[in-house]
Amino acid sequence: MSALFSTAAVFGIVATLALAPIAPPADLAVAEASLAAATARDEVQRVDIAGDATQPAASRESYTASTGPETLISGGTNLDWAKLVLVEGGWPLTEANVTFMMRWMRQENGADNWWNRNNPLNNGQGSGGGSGLGSYPTLVEAAYYAAENLKSGRYPAVDAALTRGDSADATAQAIWASPWASSHYGYGTHWSSRPYEVIEAPASAWGR
Template identity: 75%
Template sequence: MGNAQTTGERTAARHNAEPRVVRPRRGIRPLALLATLAVGGLLATMALVPAAPAPSVFAAGADTVRPAVAGQTVEVAEGVAAPQVSQESYTAATGAQTLVAGGTNLDWAKLVLVEGDWPVTEENVTFMMRWMRQENGADNWWNRNNPLNNGQGSGGGSGLGSYVTLVEAAYYAAENLKSGRYPAVDAALVDGTSADATAQAIWASPWASSHYGYGTHWSSRPYDVIEAPASAWGR
């Protein structure tokens, strides 16, 4: 402080001059002590405050965001937009070859829907499975390779004809239903939301002369999934 000397300087002075008493001026020591305490408290407070994150620097019109910290750069290509999550609904689409490989009555029902370009919904499949069961027994659903006893293209006008394979049978079944002779059935399959509504449409149609008893000869019990011989599929 002021003209105060260090211990080493005072020691050297004792050998070269008469000793003198150096007294601090009154009032200085308390003020210095308070200033020291204040500065120390300020430094301690600053030490407890976390450092603020380095701000990013963004130039208008630029495609680069550069944080203030050196060596960190985020490049954003021009024209890149945030991806959007698609939540579109859709009906199942099944490949014909996959169905043929499956080989069951369930696969054949779906194959008819695919051939007719109708939605493969649960209701449409349920209708087809119930209809096939009414035309042929479940254990022999591939009888004459004509599960629906369809006369179109089978060589049997009354529905007693046969097809070379079940694949051919699916094609002609769809073709007949879309021929214009069964518009209500076609419309119900396009809608695809009610197996019962489609059943009522087939009852009222000329497909079967019995009209399935208008429902009295129609079963809604759960269907069984049964595989046909590979030869029936032409495999």
């Protein structure tokens, strides 16, 4: 009988522990009480957002890779030289500008020998040949002097058209009307708009 009573007493204690809720820690109870009091006093910090508010668009900067002279020199083609002149002159490397340069170079020396005398545009400035029959030590110097001549103030319409960079035909008309060539390229009759060919010059023409 005594054993049965002891077992019942132990069972009663265990049941009491299982059913009784565990009291929260003192600091948690204090925090909850403080939050309840603050809520009652309307002291809880909140952010009100207007119903018509819109999320600002994220700013995404635009970056473009620039083509450096060394990259073009290592390329070694007439296309690279055309771009090198544009880089030297600070003109944009647009498709229209590159197309104009390639067509112009072809009119001056022909695609198969575009590096003739290292003077693709038969430029007189800095080449020792006032009529455009001079030569340069390398195609690198030729690109520099071609850009310098076009920026000299003697060809303002060409410079302006290259600065816009939006029309190969408009830039061609500017060079026809300029004093660059005494023939004025027949004002277009001696000018071809057929697709250009990309041809590599000998490494020695680039000074390599």
